[in-house]
Amino acid sequence: MGERKVTVAAEVGLHARPAATFVQRAKKAPMDITVTRSYGGEKVNGKSILAIMALDVRQGETVVISAEGEGSEEILDELAEIAGTP
Known part of the structure; x- marks a missing residue:
């Protein structure tokens, strides 16, 4: 299983548009x-x-994004970029 640990960068956290x-x-x-x-x-x-x-993740907090399967590494990279700073 692949995963990325990401610090959320958006000012609004992982809410709304992000x-x-x-x-x-x-x-x-x-x-x-x-x-x-x-x-x-x-x-x-x-x-x-x-x-x-519902996770109510705020700016500066860290999340772990996980996925498993073919192509998961690329998708995890894209999702990490959207969420914040790996």
Whole structure:
């Protein structure tokens, strides 16, 4: 399973427009994508805008984005770029 640890860069955190952009890209991926806070907690569906926004991730906080399957490394790189700074 591939994963990226990302510090959220957007001023609004992983909410509103950044969350929508993230989910739109994630939905195009053929594999499951999960997002969790870096310090643990619930893994949520990276293709669900409600799940992503419910994490309430703020600017400067770190998340772990995970995916498994063919092409997952490229998708993880794209999602990490959308979310913030790897």
